[in-house]
Amino acid sequence: MNIQRWIARRESDWKQLDALLRRVERRGLRTLKAEEIQQLASLYRSASADLARARTHQVGETLVRELQLLTTRAYTQVYQGSRRQEWRSVVQFYRWGLPAVIQHTFGYTLAATGLFLVGALVAWWFSWRDPSFMALLVPNQLIEMVRDRQELWMGSIVGIEPLASSNIMINNIQVSFGAAGGGITAGLYTAFLMVYNGLHIGAVATLVGQNNLAFPFWAFVFPHGALELPAIFLAGGAGLLIARGLLLPGKLRRPDALKYYGLLGARLVFGIVPMLVIAGIIEGFFSPNPGIPDPVKYLVGIGLLTLLVLYGSQAIPAEVREQATQVD
Numbered sequence: 001m002n003i004q005r006w007i008a009r010r011e012s013d014w015k016q017l018d019a020l021l022r023r024v025e026r027r028g029l030r031t032l033k034a035e036e037i038q039q040l041a042s043l044y045r046s047a048s049a050d051l052a053r054a055r056t057h058q059v060g061e062t063l064v065r066e067l068q069l070l071t072t073r074a075y076t077q078v079y080q081g082s083r084r085q086e087w088r089s090v091v092q093f094y095r096w097g098l099p100a101v102i103q104h105t106f107g108y109t110l111a112a113t114g115l116f117l118v119g120a121l122v123a124w125w126f127s128w129r130d131p132s133f134m135a136l137l138v139p140n141q142l143i144e145m146v147r148d149r150q151e152l153w154m155g156s157i158v159g160i161e162p163l164a165s166s167n168i169m170i171n172n173i174q175v176s177f178g179a180a181g182g183g184i185t186a187g188l189y190t191a192f193l194m195v196y197n198g199l200h201i202g203a204v205a206t207l208v209g210q211n212n213l214a215f216p217f218w219a220f221v222f223p224h225g226a227l228e229l230p231a232i233f234l235a236g237g238a239g240l241l242i243a244r245g246l247l248l249p250g251k252l253r254r255p256d257a258l259k260y261y262g263l264l265g266a267r268l269v270f271g272i273v274p275m276l277v278i279a280g281i282i283e284g285f286f287s288p289n290p291g292i293p294d295p296v297k298y299l300v301g302i303g304l305l306t307l308l309v310l311y312g313s314q315a316i317p318a319e320v321r322e323q324a325t326q327v328d
Contacts, residue, residue: 003059010050014070017043021070024077044074098271102312105237105264108244112179112194112236116229119198120205127206137203146211152220169280172228176235176276180269183242183262190239197232219294222301224283230308231272231279238265275308 020040024032032040051067054060102109127134135143145151175193182189208217241261249257287297 003057006053007059007063010046013043013046014050014067017047017070017074021073021077025073040074041078044071044078047071047074093267094271094274096316097267099312099314100316101264101267101271102234103316105241105268108240109233109237111240112190113233115191115194115236116198116201116233119195119200120202121198123199123202124206127203128210134203134207137200138207142204143207146207146213150211150213152208152213152217169277172231172276172280173273176232176272177269179232179235180238180242180265183239183265184246185243186247187240187243190236190243194233194236216294219297220287223287223297223304224279226301226305227275227308228279228283230305231275234268234272238268241265241268 017040020032020036020043024040047067048071051064051071054064054067123133123137127137142153145153175197179190179193182191182193205214205217208214242258242265245257245259245261246254252260286292286300
Protein backbone atom coordinates (compact mmCIF):
# COMPACT_ATOMS: atom_id res chain seq x y z
CA MET A 1 0.00 0.00 0.00
CA ASN A 2 1.29 3.43 -0.93
CA ILE A 3 0.98 5.08 2.49
CA GLN A 4 1.37 8.70 1.36
CA ARG A 5 -1.24 8.29 -1.38
CA TRP A 6 -3.63 6.57 1.04
CA ILE A 7 -3.22 9.36 3.63
CA ALA A 8 -3.79 12.05 0.96
CA ARG A 9 -6.96 10.29 -0.20
CA ARG A 10 -8.40 9.76 3.31
CA GLU A 11 -7.27 12.98 5.03
CA SER A 12 -10.21 15.05 3.76
CA ASP A 13 -12.66 12.65 5.46
CA TRP A 14 -10.74 12.85 8.73
CA LYS A 15 -10.83 16.65 8.62
CA GLN A 16 -14.54 16.59 7.84
CA LEU A 17 -15.18 14.26 10.78
CA ASP A 18 -13.08 16.50 13.03
CA ALA A 19 -15.08 19.56 11.97
CA LEU A 20 -18.41 17.84 12.70
CA LEU A 21 -17.16 16.66 16.08
CA ARG A 22 -16.04 20.17 17.01
CA ARG A 23 -19.56 21.45 16.27
CA VAL A 24 -21.16 18.68 18.32
CA GLU A 25 -18.77 19.09 21.23
CA ARG A 26 -19.42 22.82 21.28
CA ARG A 27 -23.19 22.94 20.75
CA GLY A 28 -24.55 19.40 21.12
CA LEU A 29 -25.74 16.64 18.77
CA ARG A 30 -29.20 18.17 18.39
CA THR A 31 -27.73 21.09 16.41
CA LEU A 32 -26.90 18.76 13.49
CA LYS A 33 -29.37 18.10 10.70
CA ALA A 34 -30.52 14.53 10.07
CA GLU A 35 -28.24 14.10 7.06
CA GLU A 36 -25.28 15.47 9.06
CA ILE A 37 -25.91 12.93 11.82
CA GLN A 38 -25.91 10.16 9.19
CA GLN A 39 -22.71 11.61 7.76
CA LEU A 40 -21.14 11.67 11.23
CA ALA A 41 -21.94 7.99 11.76
CA SER A 42 -20.63 7.08 8.30
CA LEU A 43 -17.38 9.01 8.77
CA TYR A 44 -16.89 7.40 12.18
CA ARG A 45 -17.16 3.91 10.66
CA SER A 46 -14.70 4.86 7.91
CA ALA A 47 -12.26 6.33 10.42
CA SER A 48 -12.46 3.14 12.51
CA ALA A 49 -11.60 1.10 9.43
CA ASP A 50 -8.75 3.50 8.66
CA LEU A 51 -7.41 3.08 12.22
CA ALA A 52 -7.39 -0.70 11.83
CA ARG A 53 -5.59 -0.40 8.48
CA ALA A 54 -3.05 2.07 9.90
CA ARG A 55 -2.21 -0.36 12.70
CA THR A 56 -1.92 -3.28 10.30
CA HIS A 57 0.43 -1.48 7.87
CA GLN A 58 2.39 0.31 10.60
CA VAL A 59 2.00 3.76 9.07
CA GLY A 60 3.50 5.48 12.12
CA GLU A 61 2.65 6.03 15.77
CA THR A 62 1.68 9.68 15.30
CA LEU A 63 -1.01 8.96 12.72
CA VAL A 64 -2.29 5.97 14.74
CA ARG A 65 -2.62 8.14 17.85
CA GLU A 66 -4.44 10.88 15.91
CA LEU A 67 -6.87 8.38 14.39
CA GLN A 68 -7.36 6.73 17.78
CA LEU A 69 -8.23 10.10 19.33
CA LEU A 70 -10.54 10.94 16.43
CA THR A 71 -12.46 7.65 16.63
CA THR A 72 -12.72 7.88 20.44
CA ARG A 73 -14.25 11.35 20.16
CA ALA A 74 -16.63 10.12 17.46
CA TYR A 75 -17.64 7.06 19.49
CA THR A 76 -18.44 9.28 22.47
CA GLN A 77 -20.75 11.48 20.42
CA VAL A 78 -22.37 8.78 18.27
CA TYR A 79 -23.20 6.39 21.13
CA GLN A 80 -22.98 8.18 24.47
CA GLY A 81 -24.20 11.42 22.88
CA SER A 82 -27.23 9.64 21.45
CA ARG A 83 -28.01 8.23 24.90
CA ARG A 84 -27.84 11.74 26.37
CA GLN A 85 -30.13 12.87 23.57
CA GLU A 86 -32.58 10.08 24.47
CA TRP A 87 -32.65 11.20 28.10
CA ARG A 88 -33.22 14.78 27.01
CA SER A 89 -36.13 13.56 24.88
CA VAL A 90 -37.64 11.79 27.90
CA VAL A 91 -37.34 14.94 30.00
CA GLN A 92 -38.82 17.01 27.16
CA PHE A 93 -41.73 14.56 26.87
CA TYR A 94 -42.66 14.84 30.54
CA ARG A 95 -42.09 18.60 30.54
CA TRP A 96 -44.21 19.45 27.49
CA GLY A 97 -45.17 16.36 25.50
CA LEU A 98 -47.39 14.58 28.01
CA PRO A 99 -49.46 17.69 28.90
CA ALA A 100 -49.89 18.36 25.16
CA VAL A 101 -51.15 14.80 24.54
CA ILE A 102 -53.44 14.97 27.61
CA GLN A 103 -55.02 18.17 26.31
CA HIS A 104 -55.26 16.87 22.74
CA THR A 105 -57.03 13.66 23.82
CA PHE A 106 -58.96 15.04 26.78
CA GLY A 107 -62.36 14.08 25.34
CA TYR A 108 -61.42 10.40 25.43
CA THR A 109 -60.18 10.65 29.01
CA LEU A 110 -63.41 12.41 29.93
CA ALA A 111 -65.43 9.59 28.33
CA ALA A 112 -63.48 6.98 30.33
CA THR A 113 -64.04 9.00 33.51
CA GLY A 114 -67.76 9.17 32.70
CA LEU A 115 -67.95 5.37 32.41
CA PHE A 116 -66.27 5.03 35.81
CA LEU A 117 -68.68 7.53 37.41
CA VAL A 118 -71.70 5.80 35.89
CA GLY A 119 -70.56 2.55 37.50
CA ALA A 120 -69.95 4.29 40.85
CA LEU A 121 -73.39 5.96 40.82
CA VAL A 122 -75.19 2.73 39.88
CA ALA A 123 -73.43 0.86 42.69
CA TRP A 124 -74.20 3.63 45.20
CA TRP A 125 -77.88 3.80 44.17
CA PHE A 126 -78.59 0.08 44.39
CA SER A 127 -76.27 -0.70 47.33
CA TRP A 128 -77.91 1.98 49.47
CA ARG A 129 -81.32 0.46 48.86
CA ASP A 130 -80.51 -3.23 48.67
CA PRO A 131 -77.77 -4.80 50.86
CA SER A 132 -77.84 -7.94 48.74
CA PHE A 133 -76.62 -5.92 45.74
CA MET A 134 -73.65 -4.71 47.76
CA ALA A 135 -72.75 -8.33 48.60
CA LEU A 136 -72.34 -8.99 44.85
CA LEU A 137 -69.46 -6.52 44.70
CA VAL A 138 -67.89 -6.47 48.16
CA PRO A 139 -66.48 -9.59 49.89
CA ASN A 140 -68.55 -10.77 52.88
CA GLN A 141 -65.62 -10.61 55.31
CA LEU A 142 -65.14 -6.96 54.39
CA ILE A 143 -68.80 -6.21 54.97
CA GLU A 144 -68.71 -7.97 58.35
CA MET A 145 -65.56 -6.09 59.40
CA VAL A 146 -67.11 -2.71 58.63
CA ARG A 147 -70.67 -3.39 59.82
CA ASP A 148 -70.05 -5.58 62.85
CA ARG A 149 -66.68 -4.41 64.14
CA GLN A 150 -66.76 -0.84 62.81
CA GLU A 151 -63.25 -1.27 61.45
CA LEU A 152 -61.51 -0.52 58.17
CA TRP A 153 -59.14 -2.98 56.54
CA MET A 154 -56.20 -0.64 55.81
CA GLY A 155 -54.38 -1.68 58.98
CA SER A 156 -53.42 -4.95 57.30
CA ILE A 157 -50.88 -2.99 55.22
CA VAL A 158 -49.02 -1.71 58.29
CA GLY A 159 -45.90 -3.81 58.88
CA ILE A 160 -45.64 -5.11 55.31
CA GLU A 161 -45.34 -1.75 53.54
CA PRO A 162 -42.65 -2.70 50.96
CA LEU A 163 -44.50 -5.85 49.86
CA ALA A 164 -47.87 -4.09 49.83
CA SER A 165 -46.49 -1.14 47.89
CA SER A 166 -44.92 -3.32 45.17
CA ASN A 167 -48.10 -5.41 44.85
CA ILE A 168 -50.20 -2.25 44.57
CA MET A 169 -47.94 -0.85 41.84
CA ILE A 170 -48.09 -4.08 39.86
CA ASN A 171 -51.87 -4.27 40.18
CA ASN A 172 -52.39 -0.65 39.13
CA ILE A 173 -50.09 -1.02 36.14
CA GLN A 174 -51.88 -4.22 35.09
CA VAL A 175 -55.28 -2.51 35.32
CA SER A 176 -54.03 0.51 33.35
CA PHE A 177 -52.38 -1.58 30.64
CA GLY A 178 -55.52 -3.70 30.44
CA ALA A 179 -57.68 -0.60 30.04
CA ALA A 180 -55.41 0.73 27.29
CA GLY A 181 -54.97 -2.60 25.51
CA GLY A 182 -58.73 -3.22 25.75
CA GLY A 183 -59.14 -0.75 22.92
CA ILE A 184 -58.30 -3.56 20.50
CA THR A 185 -61.62 -5.20 21.49
CA ALA A 186 -63.37 -2.18 19.96
CA GLY A 187 -63.24 -0.60 23.41
CA LEU A 188 -65.52 -3.18 25.04
CA TYR A 189 -62.95 -4.41 27.55
CA THR A 190 -61.86 -0.85 28.28
CA ALA A 191 -65.46 0.14 29.00
CA PHE A 192 -65.94 -2.96 31.15
CA LEU A 193 -62.89 -2.17 33.29
CA MET A 194 -63.96 1.46 33.76
CA VAL A 195 -67.51 0.52 34.77
CA TYR A 196 -66.40 -2.42 36.92
CA ASN A 197 -63.91 -0.34 38.91
CA GLY A 198 -66.56 2.33 39.32
CA LEU A 199 -69.05 -0.27 40.61
CA HIS A 200 -66.50 -1.55 43.12
CA ILE A 201 -65.59 1.92 44.43
CA GLY A 202 -69.25 2.94 44.58
CA ALA A 203 -70.22 -0.14 46.59
CA VAL A 204 -67.32 0.23 49.04
CA ALA A 205 -68.02 3.94 49.46
CA THR A 206 -71.65 3.15 50.25
CA LEU A 207 -70.62 0.53 52.81
CA VAL A 208 -68.32 2.88 54.73
CA GLY A 209 -70.81 5.74 54.42
CA GLN A 210 -73.63 3.70 55.94
CA ASN A 211 -71.40 2.84 58.91
CA ASN A 212 -70.02 6.35 59.57
CA LEU A 213 -66.51 5.48 58.42
CA ALA A 214 -66.45 7.66 55.32
CA PHE A 215 -64.04 10.26 56.72
CA PRO A 216 -61.17 7.86 57.58
CA PHE A 217 -61.85 5.82 54.43
CA TRP A 218 -61.48 8.80 52.09
CA ALA A 219 -58.51 10.03 54.13
CA PHE A 220 -56.87 6.73 53.16
CA VAL A 221 -57.95 6.88 49.50
CA PHE A 222 -57.37 10.54 48.70
CA PRO A 223 -53.54 10.83 48.91
CA HIS A 224 -52.81 8.05 46.43
CA GLY A 225 -56.14 8.26 44.61
CA ALA A 226 -55.29 11.81 43.51
CA LEU A 227 -52.74 10.24 41.16
CA GLU A 228 -53.97 6.67 40.77
CA LEU A 229 -57.51 7.38 39.56
CA PRO A 230 -56.52 10.04 36.98
CA ALA A 231 -53.84 7.65 35.70
CA ILE A 232 -56.45 4.92 35.22
CA PHE A 233 -58.78 7.39 33.50
CA LEU A 234 -55.97 8.38 31.13
CA ALA A 235 -55.32 4.69 30.42
CA GLY A 236 -59.03 4.27 29.70
CA GLY A 237 -58.82 7.23 27.33
CA ALA A 238 -55.90 5.51 25.58
CA GLY A 239 -58.06 2.41 25.10
CA LEU A 240 -60.87 4.49 23.64
CA LEU A 241 -58.39 6.14 21.27
CA ILE A 242 -57.42 2.73 19.92
CA ALA A 243 -61.10 1.84 19.60
CA ARG A 244 -61.66 5.07 17.67
CA GLY A 245 -58.95 4.14 15.19
CA LEU A 246 -60.48 0.68 14.79
CA LEU A 247 -64.15 1.67 14.51
CA LEU A 248 -64.15 5.24 13.21
CA PRO A 249 -61.08 5.83 11.04
CA GLY A 250 -62.71 8.83 9.36
CA LYS A 251 -60.82 10.02 6.28
CA LEU A 252 -57.81 7.89 7.16
CA ARG A 253 -57.34 4.31 6.05
CA ARG A 254 -58.01 1.99 8.99
CA PRO A 255 -54.33 0.92 9.36
CA ASP A 256 -53.26 4.58 9.34
CA ALA A 257 -55.97 5.49 11.85
CA LEU A 258 -54.91 2.65 14.14
CA LYS A 259 -51.30 3.83 13.92
CA TYR A 260 -52.23 7.45 14.65
CA TYR A 261 -54.61 6.86 17.56
CA GLY A 262 -52.62 3.90 18.85
CA LEU A 263 -49.42 5.94 19.15
CA LEU A 264 -51.28 8.75 20.90
CA GLY A 265 -52.62 6.14 23.33
CA ALA A 266 -49.13 4.69 23.80
CA ARG A 267 -47.82 8.12 24.75
CA LEU A 268 -50.53 8.42 27.38
CA VAL A 269 -49.67 5.00 28.82
CA PHE A 270 -45.95 5.81 28.84
CA GLY A 271 -46.76 9.05 30.63
CA ILE A 272 -48.81 7.56 33.46
CA VAL A 273 -46.27 4.95 34.60
CA PRO A 274 -44.49 7.38 37.00
CA MET A 275 -47.89 8.43 38.37
CA LEU A 276 -48.74 4.81 39.17
CA VAL A 277 -45.36 4.17 40.78
CA ILE A 278 -45.68 7.25 43.01
CA ALA A 279 -49.28 6.34 43.86
CA GLY A 280 -48.18 2.82 44.84
CA ILE A 281 -45.50 4.19 47.16
CA ILE A 282 -47.99 6.57 48.78
CA GLU A 283 -50.62 3.83 49.16
CA GLY A 284 -48.11 1.45 50.70
CA PHE A 285 -46.29 3.79 53.07
CA PHE A 286 -48.27 7.00 53.61
CA SER A 287 -52.02 6.40 53.23
CA PRO A 288 -52.39 3.57 55.82
CA ASN A 289 -50.01 5.12 58.36
CA PRO A 290 -52.01 5.56 61.59
CA GLY A 291 -49.49 8.12 62.87
CA ILE A 292 -50.46 10.66 60.21
CA PRO A 293 -53.64 12.63 61.04
CA ASP A 294 -56.51 12.30 58.58
CA PRO A 295 -56.66 16.07 57.86
CA VAL A 296 -53.00 15.94 56.76
CA LYS A 297 -53.82 13.10 54.36
CA TYR A 298 -56.66 15.16 52.88
CA LEU A 299 -54.31 18.14 52.44
CA VAL A 300 -51.73 15.95 50.70
CA GLY A 301 -54.40 14.56 48.38
CA ILE A 302 -55.69 18.04 47.55
CA GLY A 303 -52.14 19.26 46.93
CA LEU A 304 -51.27 16.37 44.60
CA LEU A 305 -54.52 16.70 42.65
CA THR A 306 -54.03 20.46 42.28
CA LEU A 307 -50.47 19.99 41.01
CA LEU A 308 -51.64 17.33 38.56
CA VAL A 309 -54.40 19.58 37.18
CA LEU A 310 -51.98 22.50 36.83
CA TYR A 311 -49.44 20.24 35.11
CA GLY A 312 -51.96 18.80 32.66
CA SER A 313 -53.58 22.14 31.81
CA GLN A 314 -50.44 24.26 31.40
CA ALA A 315 -50.04 26.41 28.30
CA ILE A 316 -48.07 24.57 25.62
CA PRO A 317 -46.13 26.39 22.87
CA ALA A 318 -47.83 25.82 19.51
CA GLU A 319 -44.78 24.21 17.88
CA VAL A 320 -44.31 21.84 20.82
CA ARG A 321 -48.00 20.92 20.81
CA GLU A 322 -47.86 20.10 17.09
CA GLN A 323 -44.72 18.01 17.50
CA ALA A 324 -46.09 16.11 20.52
CA THR A 325 -49.37 15.16 18.85
CA GLN A 326 -48.16 14.27 15.39
CA VAL A 327 -47.31 10.71 14.39
CA ASP A 328 -44.46 9.99 11.98
